[in-house]
Amino acid sequence: MSLIVTGTVALDNLKTPAGEKRGLLGGSASHFSMSASLFTKVSIAANVGKDFPKKYWNFLKTKGIDISSVIVYEGETFQWDGEYKKENLNAAITHATVLGVLGQYKPVVSEAQKNIPNVFLGNIDPEVQDEFLSLMKLPRLVGLDSMNLWINIKKDALIKLIKKVDLFVANDKEAQDITGETNLIKAAKALAALGPKFVVVKKGEHGVLFYSKAFMCGFPAFPVEKVVDPTGAGDTFAGGLMGYLSKVKKINEKEIRKALIYATMCSSFNVEGFAMEKTAKLTLQDIENRKKIYAAFMKA
Numbered sequence: 322m323s324l325i326v327t328g329t330v331a332l333d334n335l336k337t338p339a340g341e342k343r344g345l346l347g348g349s350a351s352h353f354s355m356s357a358s359l360f361t362k363v364s365i366a367a368n369v370g371k372d373f374p375k376k377y378w379n380f381l382k383t384k385g386i387d388i389s390s391v392i393v394y395e396g397e398t399f400q401w402d403g404e405y406k407k408e409n410l411n412a413a414i415t416h417a418t419v420l421g422v423l424g425q426y427k428p429v430v431s432e433a434q435k436n437i438p439n440v441f442l443g444n445i446d447p448e449v450q451d452e453f454l455s456l457m458k459l460p461r462l463v464g465l466d467s468m469n470l471w472i473n474i475k476k477d478a479l480i481k482l483i484k485k486v487d488l489f490v491a492n493d494k495e496a497q498d499i500t501g502e503t504n505l506i507k508a509a510k511a512l513a514a515l516g517p518k519f520v521v522v523k524k525g526e527h528g529v530l531f532y533s534k535a536f537m538c539g540f541p542a543f544p545v546e547k548v549v550d551p552t553g554a555g556d557t558f559a560g561g562l563m564g565y566l567s568k569v570k571k572i573n574e575k576e577i578r579k580a581l582i583y584a585t586m587c588s589s590f591n592v593e594g595f596a597m598e599k600t601a602k603l604t605l606q607d608i609e610n611r612k613k614i615y616a617a618f619m620k621a
Contacts, residue, residue, distance in 0.1 A: 322461070323362040324567040325434055326350050327453045328443020328556075329399055329423060330367040330391055332374075335595060336404040339549040345596035346377045347401065349443035349466065352553030354386050355600035356587035357441075357564030359608065364434055366390040366453065368426045370398040380601070390430050397421035403552065410548050411525045428453035439567040442486070443556065444468050447479040454485065462572065464488040464563050465517075466555070472498050484516035488566075490559050492523045505530055506537070519577070521562065523555055531581055536574050540581055543589035543615055550595045554588045557600055561587035586611045 333347030350365045357363045364387035371393060381388050402417040426449060438461035442450040447467065454463065465486040471479050472495060480499070483489055489512055493505055500511035505522055509532035512520045522530040528541040561584035569576045586608045590599040 322438045322567050323364065324357055324439040324441065324563060325364040325366060325430070325437040325457075326353050326357065326441040326443050326560075326563075327366040327428060327450065328353060328441075328445055328466075330365065330369050330373070331399040331401060331423075333552060333596060334400070334402040335550055335552060337410070337550050337595075338405070338407040339547075340595070342595045344374070346380065347552060347596055348399065349445070349553075349556045351381070352556035352591070352597070352600070353441065353443055353560035353563075354381070354384070355597055355603070356557045356560035356584070356591075357567075358384055358386055359561070359587070359603065359605050360564035360583075361439075361567045363387065363564070364390060364430075364437060366428055366430050366434070368392045368394050368422050370394060370396045370422045373398045384601070387434075390434060392429055394422035394425055396425075399423040405551060410551055413552070428456060430456050438462070439563065440464070441559065441563045442466065442482070443559070444471075447471050447475050447482045451478070451482050451485075454482075462487050462563075462566060464490060464559065466490045466559055467495065469495060469498065480515060483512070486517050488519040488521065488563075489515075489517040490521045490523065490555075490562070492525070492555060496520075496522045506532070509537075521581070523558060525551075525554075529558075529581060529585060531577065533577075538578060538581070540585055541619065543585055543611065544618060545589050545592055548592045551592050552596065553600075554591045557591040558584045558588040561585075582612060582615070583608060586615065 328350030329348035331348035333345045334343045400419040404414045440460045441464040463486040496508040500508045502508040509520045520532045565580040
């Protein structure tokens with residue numbers, strides 16, 4: 322079954338210990354779609370400015386992603402200028418942010434897209450995410466991601482939205498900040514108490530924790546030897562997770578465990594190159610090959 326994601330389509334300027342790159346395709350919806358499209362048909366709803374490069378339009382189209390609801394506004398595309406230091410590749414340092422047309426975004430989808438059964442609300446203003454969700458008709462599965470900015474300035478709106486979704490994805494710090502719980506299991510339970518059936522807490526290089534009332538599980542990260550650029554790893558993880566769950570007939574413990582492993586493999590490729598250098602070329606066979614290495618790594 323098909324999947325639609327709203328979020329950002331952006332331009333990134335990145336500096337890491339591996340080098341420096343400018344004008345890269347980035348954004349939560351873009352990274353999400355790279356992995357999600359391995360499993361199902363993906364549509365993006367977002368906005369960009371008139372400066373958005375034609376080569377990126379063409380790239381997204383060649384990936385088979387429906388970008389008919391990526392709307393061009395007068396002005397600049399959202400841009401992020403960030404850096405990762407060698408001593409802590411898990412923490413991004415923001416040097417500059419050009420909000421551009423992102424602050425004007427009003428979600429638009431076609432009548433056909435309103436019937437897409439699987440919906441992911443990628444990282445943008447929770448009020449905009451809520452507005453987007455209101456356009457959809459009886460979705461089967463709704464996932465949500467956010468970030469520390471919205472927790473700090475729009476926590477009430479975010480919590481209101483969390484109550485409406487089936488799956489909430491957060492990193493460890495976000496889960497702690499929303500709930501006030503330092504223990505991640507307690508934080509996951511507190512998030513589930515707000516409404517979502519499924520809670521996923523990403524722990525970066527330490528893996529992932531999943532919680533639902535039916536069961537709880539966790540998986541380690543794939544052992545990546547060299548991290549080049551962590552940007553978009555969380556979005557890529559969410560794309561793999563939602564992409565796999567969108568294609569299965571029934572969402573149960575067996576399929577959730579599989580989805581978490583597929584998502585972990587997808588994000589492990591993401592960090593091995595700048596922006597989408599690795600995920601743009603990724604195939605399901607690449608994922609399956611890495612899953613075999615991962616299974617051997619975890620074997621008791």
